[in-house]
Amino acid sequence: MALRFFNTYSRELEEFEPRDPAARTIGIYTCGPTVYSHAHIGNFRAYIFEDLLQRHLELRGYKAHRVMNITDVDDKTIRGAREAKVPLARFTEQFKQAFFEDVETLRIKRADEFPAATDQRYTDRMIEMIGALIARGLAYQADDKSVYFRINKFPNYGKLAHFDLSQLQSTGRVKHDEYDKEHIGDFALWKAWDEEDGDVKWDSPWGPGRPGWHIECSAMATALLGDQIDIHCGGVDNIFPHHEAEIAQSEGVTGKKFVRYWLHCAHLLVDGQKMAKSLGNFYTVPDVLAKGYTGRELRYALLRVHYRVPLNFTWEGMHEARESLGRIDEWLTRLREIAQEENVQRSTSNAQSPIEKSDFENSLDDDLNISAALGFLFESIRETNRAMDENKLDAASAKAWLDWWKRINTVLDLEADVEIMIPTEVAQLAKERENARREKNWERSDELRDQISALGWEVRDTKDRPKLTRRGAE
RNA sequence: GGCGGGGUAGCCAAGUGGUAAGGUCGCGGUCUGCAAAACCGCUAUUCGCGGGUUCGAUUCCCGCCCCCGCCUCCA
Numbered sequence: 071m072a073l074r075f076f077n078t079y080s081r082e083l084e085e086f087e088p089r090d091p092a093a094r095t096i097g098i099y100t101c102g103p104t105v106y107s108h109a110h111i112g113n114f115r116a117y118i119f120e121d122l123l124q125r126h127l128e129l130r131g132y133k134a135h136r137v138m139n140i141t142d143v144d145d146k147t148i149r150g151a152r153e154a155k156v157p158l159a160r161f162t163e164q165f166k167q168a169f170f171e172d173v174e175t176l177r178i179k180r181a182d183e184f185p186a187a188t189d190q191r192y193t194d195r196m197i198e199m200i201g202a203l204i205a206r207g208l209a210y211q212a213d214d215k216s217v218y219f220r221i222n223k224f225p226n227y228g229k230l231a232h233f234d235l236s237q238l239q240s241t242g243r244v245k246h247d248e249y250d251k252e253h254i255g256d257f258a259l260w261k262a263w264d265e266e267d268g269d270v271k272w273d274s275p276w277g278p279g280r281p282g283w284h285i286e287c288s289a290m291a292t293a294l295l296g297d298q299i300d301i302h303c304g305g306v307d308n309i310f311p312h313h314e315a316e317i318a319q320s321e322g323v324t325g326k327k328f329v330r331y332w333l334h335c336a337h338l339l340v341d342g343q344k345m346a347k348s349l350g351n352f353y354t355v356p357d358v359l360a361k362g363y364t365g366r367e368l369r370y371a372l373l374r375v376h377y378r379v380p381l382n383f384t385w386e387g388m389h390e391a392r393e394s395l396g397r398i399d400e401w402l403t404r405l406r407e408i409a410q411e412e413n414v415q416r417s418t419s420n421a422q423s424p425i426e427k428s429d430f431e432n433s434l435d436d437d438l439n440i441s442a443a444l445g446f447l448f449e450s451i452r453e454t455n456r457a458m459d460e461n462k463l464d465a466a467s468a469k470a471w472l473d474w475w476k477r478i479n480t481v482l483d484l485e486a487d488v489e490i491m492i493p494t495e496v497a498q499l500a501k502e503r504e505n506a507r508r509e510k511n512w513e514r515s516d517e518l519r520d521q522i523s524a525l526g527w528e529v530r531d532t533k534d535r536p537k538l539t540r541r542g543a544e
Numbered sequence: 545g546g547c548g549g550g551g552u553a554g555c556c557a558a559g560u561g562g563u564a565a566g567g568u569c570g571c572g573g574u575c576u577g578c579a580a581a582a583c584c585g586c587u588a589u590u591c592g593c594g595g596g597u598u599c600g601a602u603u604c605c606c607g608c609c610c611c612c613g614c615c616u617c618c619a
Binding site for chain 1: 549576614615
């Protein structure tokens, strides 16, 4: 099946054709965090979706050149720095660091570049772009000294969001004192300095000020990926106005189609509601870790639902993630044991399976249908487990399954980390328990099992020997 | 009001014009000293509601209801 994605621009599933088919390198721009506070798990749902996208493109033989911006100057960061009474850069630094820690915890592949809006390379580029837009009549400086984009001069404005500009209504979310604009939909390219900004300002041909939010993405995207990029992603809430503005600015400057495929991720809900600090359902990655869950468990929970469907985050869902991963872990452990038994005779080899091994990746070709892909994984697990129960899976077959897993795990990245060493205390208790069992002292044996359990380990008596595992562990 | 996305078992969630993947939870069974893991069986006569097209619709069309989001700086 051909690789296809749902393009927000056309609202249709489209076959993916990179801009440059020969080069096999895909330019991907993904809107990153605004570092004014700790990013929440809803933000990370979008980043995990982008991670899945990149990894699957790579599985399909493409090379991704991915850029994720860091917005380190805007109203919220300035306000935060002022309230904390520290310089802007110092204020944002802590959240940048936290962001990168969370990225690692969730096993999200790092983008190739993380440009920051305040980097002079990009502020220069923003000023250059704004100048070009003014020269083309697409932007103007208003009486308040700020520079605005003139949306009436850009006929395509509204195409991405499918908005009729005459119907734009103010939701009252933005202050209403912007009488200086020609059209209510005109958005700021350059925001003139005011006292609230303190020492946060850059010089420009239009006086001191700072970039508008949208222009930074246009500047960084075109600077690092060129005038035209293959895929641009973000959350659905970015469609309007942010991505609409990016199109207007970028195409207004370059005159070329800015993005070939727009992919947008649906929101994460918590207990069926939008996540909000006021509702007390606002979680960061460390919040989830503090509840005893691991990064890979959260990764699984955020990954398992198709990106265009709203995902409801619940603790029950986290439990489900843990159990499902445990099932994968057990399966891999069994396969590895059999793969090592070179000379053991099996009654018959049973590598045959009604599940085609390519079903997993073919599902991902279909607009990243991860739920269907995981369905195939679990069906495969059940079938190979059955074969192993019946002693019908030989070492070669086990190895083949492990190779398959290795391949799909380049996309999933859900394997448990290397086995944690069994603590000597646990090993000692297990040994004592074996002695008790040999003497058929079941009471003592069960008591020792409880003690082992209290230490976070589970003991299982198999035919060969008792096995110790740590459930729910990284 | 405009524009999107969604409504499938207790929960999460695929899917197709031909009679419902998978995960999780629960129950019963095999195995086990007992467990655990694994496997087997059971758990949606039905896919928000009402019409229509069709031999046949959960899947296509029309209308309606509900949930979520966006409508100027939230992923």
